[in-house]
Amino acid sequence: MSSLQIKNLRKSFGSVEVLKDINLEADSGEFVALVGPSGCGKSTLLSIIAGLESVSSGEVIIEDKVVNNEAPKDRDIAMVFQSYALYPTMTVRQNMTFGMECRNIDKATQDKTVERVANLLQIEPLLQRKPGQLSGGQRQRVAMGRALVRDPKLFLFDEPLSNLDAKLRVEMRSEIKKLHQRVGRTTVYVTHDQIEAMTLATRIAVMHQGVLQQYDTPKAIYETPANVFVAGFMGSPN
Ligand code: ADP
Ligand code: MG
Numbered sequence: 031m032s033s034l035q036i037k038n039l040r041k042s043f044g045s046v047e048v049l050k051d052i053n054l055e056a057d058s059g060e061f062v063a064l065v066g067p068s069g070c071g072k073s074t075l076l077s078i079i080a081g082l083e084s085v086s087s088g089e090v091i092i093e094d095k096v097v098n099n100e101a102p103k104d105r106d107i108a109m110v111f112q113s114y115a116l117y118p119t120m121t122v123r124q125n126m127t128f129g130m131e132c133r134n135i136d137k138a139t140q141d142k143t144v145e146r147v148a149n150l151l152q153i154e155p156l157l158q159r160k161p162g163q164l165s166g167g168q169r170q171r172v173a174m175g176r177a178l179v180r181d182p183k184l185f186l187f188d189e190p191l192s193n194l195d196a197k198l199r200v201e202m203r204s205e206i207k208k209l210h211q212r213v214g215r216t217t218v219y220v221t222h223d224q225i226e227a228m229t230l231a232t233r234i235a236v237m238h239q240g241v242l243q244q245y246d247t248p249k250a251i252y253e254t255p256a257n258v259f260v261a262g263f264m265g266s267p268n
Contacts (some may be wrong), residue, residue, distance in 0.1 A: 032094070033058040033216035034079070034184060039088035041074055048074055050240045052088070056216050056233070063227035064220045066237035066263070072220045075237075076186050079218065080109050093183060108177035109186040112193060114169045116161040122172050123157040126179050147178045150209070167198045174206075178213065185217040191226070203229060224264050228252070236260050 034056040041049040048071045056062045064072050077083040079090055081102035089096050097105050116125050123144060130140045148154045151171045161169055170190060177185060190206075191199045207230055210217060221227055227234050228248045236243045236251065236259075244256035255261035 031058050032056070033060065033092070034062075034218070035089070035091040036075075036079070037089040037091065039075075039078065039090070040086045041071075041078060041083070042086045047086075048240050049078075052242050054235060054242065054245060056218065058216055059214045060232045061210055061217045061219065061230055063231035063234045064218060064237065065222065065224065065227045065234060066243075068222065070237045071240045072237060073188055076109070076188050076218060076220055079184070080107050080186055081105050106183045107186060108180045108182040108184075109188070110173050110177050110190045112189040114161070114173040116169060116172060116176070118161050121158055121160055122153065122164070122175075125161070125172060126157075126176050129176065129180055143179050147175050150178070150212070151175050151205075166194050167202065170194060170202060174209070178209075181215075183216065185215050187217065187219040189220050189222065192222070199223075199226075206230060228264075234264075236263060238263070 032055045034054075036052050036054040039049055039052040040047060052075065054062075064075065066072055074083060078085055081097065081100060085098060090098055092105060092107075117128065120128065126144050126147065127140045130143065144157070145154075148157060151174060153168065153171050153175060156164060156168055156172065161172070164172065170193075173190070191202050194202060203226055210230070219227075219230060231248055233245060234248055234251050235245045238259050244251060244260045251260065251264055255264060
């Protein structure tokens with residue numbers, strides 16, 4: 031079953047068209063890496079899927095339902111940003127429970143969910159701390175924890191590892207892979223790191239100047255790039 035479909039999607043800011051007729055679909059449980067140079071439209075596409083930006087034309091379909099007119103909170107999506115966007119005055123536990131409180135989930139269920147996710151991410155010792163008392167890697171884990179407690183249909187990540195140093199990035203990459211294997215939710219993952227895309231994704235979407243250049247498995251992208259841009263971009267890891 032298709033978990034996510036993007037049909038003939040166009041987006042303009044003023045007179046500038048930044049997404050040009052994007053077509054994309056992801057099966058349930060897939061890990062789609064969205065790659066391309068800075069400014070090619072990756073974050074805009076992710077924001078449109080999340081409902082944080084409107085479309086100019088075209089459709090966003092989640093589990094066979096057109097969601098163009100649904101508010102972000104009604105889309106059953108969790109998004110993890112590059113900046114983590116944790117609430118600085120709340121503890122890690124409060125950061126994780128906040129979304130559940132807003133949805134009136136009972137306290138016992140909240141606690142059980144936090145324990146389970148904290149265990150999965152190995153952040154139990156951090157639950158009473160505030161974001162300011164955490165390292166970059168720990169903040170990243172908490173941001174993922176906050177997304178995981180929601181158990182959404184769709185996970186969206188916008189360059190979640192780009193603020194981490196190289197060593198931690200490699201560690202977190204394999205953790206994200208393990209996590210995806212265990213949780214098994216459909217994921218769209220923006221990165222400008224070709225190796226990250228190659229190692230994590232079931233399919234890679236390569237974008238350039240608002241146009242989807244190729245959408246295929248890592249193997250196919252590597253072995254049979256659709257054009258010179260894809261060959262150059264995916265063939266030269268940074
Ligand atoms: P990426 O995430 O691939 O770096 P973005 O999706 O952030 O690219 O941006 C794509 C293009 O759209 C860029 O040229 C950017 O300047 C432009 N853009 C993004 N958001 C806005 C906005 N709110 N208003 C006007 N232009 C925007
Ligand atoms: Mg971006």
